[in-house]
Amino acid sequence: TIHIVLLVADSQNPRKSGISVCDRVETLLKSILVFYSGNLHVHILTNTGSGKVLTTLFRTWQLTRVRTSFYNVEDDQKSLDWVKSTHKVSGYGQLKYIIPEILPHYVEQAIFIDTDMLVLEDLSILHSYFAEMDERGIMFATTGDLYPRKDLEKSFGKGASRRSVNSGMVLYNMKAMRAGNWSRIWRETGVMIMNKLDILKCPQDLLAAVAILRPDIYLRLPCTYNFQIGEYALPWECIKNKSHLWKAKIPHWTGKRKYYDTAGYASSLSRVYRCFQMMDGYEFE
Numbered sequence: 001t002i003h004i005v006l007l008v009a010d011s012q013n014p015r016k017s018g019i020s021v022c023d024r025v026e027t028l029l030k031s032i033l034v035f036y037s038g039n040l041h042v043h044i045l046t047n048t049g050s051g052k053v054l055t056t057l058f059r060t061w062q063l064t065r066v067r068t069s070f071y072n073v074e075d076d077q078k079s080l081d082w083v084k085s086t087h088k089v090s091g092y093g094q095l096k097y098i099i100p101e102i103l104p105h106y107v108e109q110a111i112f113i114d115t116d117m118l119v120l121e122d123l124s125i126l127h128s129y130f131a132e133m134d135e136r137g138i139m140f141a142t143t144g145d146l147y148p149r150k151d152l153e154k155s156f157g158k159g160a161s162r163r164s165v166n167s168g169m170v171l172y173n174m175k176a177m178r179a180g181n182w183s184r185i186w187r188e189t190g191v192m193i194m195n196k197l198d199i200l201k202c203p204q205d206l207l208a209a210v211a212i213l214r215p216d217i218y219l220r221l222p223c224t225y226n227f228q229i230g231e232y233a234l235p236w237e238c239i240k241n242k243s244h245l246w247k248a249k250i251p252h253w254t255g256k257r258k259y260y261d262t263a264g265y266a267s268s269l270s271r272v273y274r275c276f277q278m279m280d281g282y283e284f285e
Contacts, residue, residue: 001039001067002127003110004032005099005172008054009047009073009092021050022057024115027277033065033284034276036123040066043103043110045073045095061281071102083190083206084199093203096167097186100174108175113250114168116258117226118273121249126171126225133173133219139182141171141219142207143226146233147254165211167204168252169226171219180217186210224248229266230255236265245269 006028008021025044032040044054051070058068073095080094087093095102096112103110109130113119119126129141145164189210193200200206211218223238227248233255239247242265251269255261259273 001041002036002123003041003043003103003107004123005043005045005103005110005112006115007045007073007092007095007112008050008115009045009077009095021053021115023277025054025057026061026281027273028113028115028117028119029063029066030279030281030284031118031120031276032123033063034279035119035121038065038124040123041107042066042068043071043107044068045071045099045102047074047077047092048072061285063284073102076102083194083203085201085203085205086199087202093167094206096170096203097190097206098183099172100177100182103174105178108173110172110174112167112170112172114252116253117168117250118269118276119250120272126249129171129219129221130173133171133176136219137176137180137217138219139173139177139180139217140207141173141221142167142169142211143221143223145204145208146223146228146235146238148232148234165204165208165220166226166228166252167207168228168254169221169250170207171221176217185214185217189213222249225250226252228252228254229264229269230257230261239265242268 006025008025046054051072055070076095076098077092083094099112111126133141142165145166149164190206193206193209224247227235227238227250229235229251230253239245245268253259259270261270
């Protein structure tokens with residue numbers, strides 16, 4: 001069984017960019033189940049509103065290979081108010097720091113996936129990176145950010161812009177995180193950054209700071225596992241030629257228009273998204 005974590009508590013309104021919470025989660029799961037033949041345990045972090053919507057979805061969409069667990073994280077979110085950010089998901093994006101504290105201890109490895117992504121490869125291939133992480137004592141793994149981040153140079157020193165992270169997809173080696181006192185590591189880093197900057201541009205910058213300060217507990221994954229497409233993104237830094245878009249294992253719609261984006265690299269991948277969206281969900285039961 002592979003454990004994945006979804007965060008769908010980022011809005012009191014269960015609609016986001018014209019795509020409902022149910023639709024985003026359903027489409028993501030369909031893409032996973034097409035390529036992955038094993039069992040899946042989906043841990044869903046919600047607020048009250050999105051929780052009601054999603055419990056109804058899974059009560060009526062009974063997937064034989066999928067188990068679900070729900071966690072209301074409204075109180076957890078309030079406890080993270082001290083980590084300030086100007087990003088639109090500020091408040092709930094910070095929950096990514098404490099996923100090892102939210103999930104039960106029997107979950108030792110989990111893959112966090114944003115709901116504006118598709119998985120176009122057997123998920124067990126990505127999951128196999130945990131073997132290397134275990135061997136090296138690595139706590140978490142992400143890809144880099146495909147956005148220009150010169151602002152990080154001022155915050156974290158020369159070369160930091162090339163070491164930014166995108167937390168749309170994160171591998172959590174929670175057994176190592178709990179044993180290595182991850183809770184203390186991220187909080188001490190957060191206090192240091194807040195004292196220095198007062199506010200973050202986006203919550204993932206705290207994870208970038210940990211990766212820069214503690215490279216011994218961080219693994220950088222291939223960029224194709226979080227292929228970011230949207231306004232101002234630089235996807236050609238990952239896949240140079242549009243004819244090679246088949247290499248994108250996990251496309252990530254980071255722009256405002258999401259799956260309706262028809263510009264550049266997004267045009268082809270948005271058509272792929274709509275193909276999964278239109279699949280009959282009951283065929284997966």
